[in-house]
Amino acid sequence: MDHSPKEPASDHIANRLALAVHEHRLAPGTKLNEDEVADVYGVSRTVVRAALQRLSHDGLVELRRNRGAFVAQPSVREAREVFEARALLEPRTARSAAERMTGTDLAALQRHIDEEHAALAAGEGGRALYLSGLFHIEIARIADQETIATFIGQLIARSSLIIALYWKRRTAMCESHAHHALLEAMAAHDGAKAEDLMRGHLLDLLTSLDLRNTPPAPRSLREALGT
Amino acid sequence: MDHSPKEPASDHIANRLALAVHEHRLAPGTKLNEDEVADVYGVSRTVVRAALQRLSHDGLVELRRNRGAFVAQPSVREAREVFEARALLEPRTARSAAERMTGTDLAALQRHIDEEHAALAAGEGGRALYLSGLFHIEIARIADQETIATFIGQLIARSSLIIALYWKRRTAMCESHAHHALLEAMAAHDGAKAEDLMRGHLLDLLTSLDLRNTPPAPRSLREALGT
DNA sequence: GCACACGATATTGTATGCAATCTTGTGTCG
DNA sequence: CGACACAAGATTGCATACAATATCGTGTGC
Numbered sequence: 001m002d003h004s005p006k007e008p009a010s011d012h013i014a015n016r017l018a019l020a021v022h023e024h025r026l027a028p029g030t031k032l033n034e035d036e037v038a039d040v041y042g043v044s045r046t047v048v049r050a051a052l053q054r055l056s057h058d059g060l061v062e063l064r065r066n067r068g069a070f071v072a073q074p075s076v077r078e079a080r081e082v083f084e085a086r087a088l089l090e091p092r093t094a095r096s097a098a099e100r101m102t103g104t105d106l107a108a109l110q111r112h113i114d115e116e117h118a119a120l121a122a123g124e125g126g127r128a129l130y131l132s133g134l135f136h137i138e139i140a141r142i143a144d145q146e147t148i149a150t151f152i153g154q155l156i157a158r159s160s161l162i163i164a165l166y167w168k169r170r171t172a173m174c175e176s177h178a179h180h181a182l183l184e185a186m187a188a189h190d191g192a193k194a195e196d197l198m199r200g201h202l203l204d205l206l207t208s209l210d211l212r213n214t215p216p217a218p219r220s221l222r223e224a225l226g227t
Numbered sequence: 228m229d230h231s232p233k234e235p236a237s238d239h240i241a242n243r244l245a246l247a248v249h250e251h252r253l254a255p256g257t258k259l260n261e262d263e264v265a266d267v268y269g270v271s272r273t274v275v276r277a278a279l280q281r282l283s284h285d286g287l288v289e290l291r292r293n294r295g296a297f298v299a300q301p302s303v304r305e306a307r308e309v310f311e312a313r314a315l316l317e318p319r320t321a322r323s324a325a326e327r328m329t330g331t332d333l334a335a336l337q338r339h340i341d342e343e344h345a346a347l348a349a350g351e352g353g354r355a356l357y358l359s360g361l362f363h364i365e366i367a368r369i370a371d372q373e374t375i376a377t378f379i380g381q382l383i384a385r386s387s388l389i390i391a392l393y394w395k396r397r398t399a400m401c402e403s404h405a406h407h408a409l410l411e412a413m414a415a416h417d418g419a420k421a422e423d424l425m426r427g428h429l430l431d432l433l434t435s436l437d438l439r440n441t442p443p444a445p446r447s448l449r450e451a452l453g454t
Numbered sequence: 455g456c457a458c459a460c461g462a463t464a465t466t467g468t469a470t471g472c473a474a475t476c477t478t479g480t481g482t483c484g
Numbered sequence: 485c486g487a488c489a490c491a492a493g494a495t496t497g498c499a500t501a502c503a504a505t506a507t508c509g510t511g512t513g514c
Contacts (some may be wrong), residue, residue, distance in 0.1 A: 008292060009497080034466070044499045049466090050280060057284045059374075065235060066466055066505050081374040088316055088375070147286075147308040148315070149377055236467080261496070271469045276496090293475045293496055 010050035013041055017051060021060050021071060022160050023126030032061065059158045072161055073146045079162040082147040083206045086155050089148055090202060091195040096143035098186040098194035104181065105142045106187050112138060113179055120176065128176075129160060135179050139186075139198075159205075167211040178204065180192065237277035240268055248287050249360065249387050250353030252374060259288065259296040286385045299348075299388055303438045305387040308432045313382050316375055317363065318426040323370035325413040325421035332369045333414050339365060340410060343403055356387060359402050366413075386432075393436040407433065433446060 367376035
């Protein structure tokens, strides 16, 4: 929606690719051939390389020397680390957000949840997952912590990959329910409760993963980049 | 020390520049002209651009569209955010590290502190500061949290800029003393104490800043890139 | 028939050149 | 004398071309 008038172009590509990963249209392990991506988006390899480098820094893409870029396949250990980091950052941040919450913020969060529901109802599970991630980031923004919000954004992105790899059940219900409970606590400025809820939410997410099997198999590319 | 045999070259430049910033040889606000940097390191603008982009992502460099790259000048607000994030990440991580600590880790940390002292004694305050940052990152590595270590690394880098801008006193003593106390707690596997010490250490750092004045003035470039 | 070595192909790494944009100096008008 | 407009210069954004390296198929020797 927010097409910045003069976006640096490589950022645009990076965002498109990131969105594709978020929405599980690009599976972990997919090779991102520079020429191919450049062709798909009608730009030069130069900007594709810049985009891939940025995504690599975010942990969404793995760059192997002279081998190319691949959508990252977080290991089990990495998965634990990501949720460990989230457990350190997000509960406290949720508390701060609850304390600083304004009516405008509330409305924005509510809108997020509504969109999430809508996407879920429309069978767009990928988009729902993406929006659910935005919800977490928005909380950090409300807490007025842009730096932490950036970190959480990176962790959310990698969480998306982790979920794609290690998701156990099929119930995405828990997500929106947990988010709704969080929203209520924050609307009531109950920081302690928000912190607890967030902690529990992250724990639920972690336990809903099956972190025992080995990494999975790659896949092809162009089919997933329709948009 | 660890010159990888075939480093991606843009990483090399990025590390060199990052080191220069860490050691306060590059002041906040310094313009990083692409041609100039390319000339200094004997490479093409292409790799310089890649390096600058990476540094931008780390928050060390600010990229302004069609205006160029500048060493970042963290605002007062950003400074608070950075230390807020560190306060969330580092104490708990120090606790984990204390619990997992091995003899090898201890030796490595001790070596870090020794180097820090040596640099300080040699009047190389910049290098001492850099090593002091490495100490914090090493703790996260000992805690076996590579992801968090990466985040802390970014925060340390920005902290270096913040210190360059807002440092109040001249005493760098507190640093190494605090680190020594931390080391002892961790050597004794006293997680709770390590956590408290780290929390206090970060608070000391924060209160030793003068976060009231306005951002400072830029400077020229080539003089700072001797090496 | 299998293993190793070599060469063709493909892909990434880097350099260079041109176009777009911003900065800055100069001149003119009020 | 000050302010605005415009043009020249400088710098970044992007695309293309070449070089370095890895992958993979093929062939030969054992």
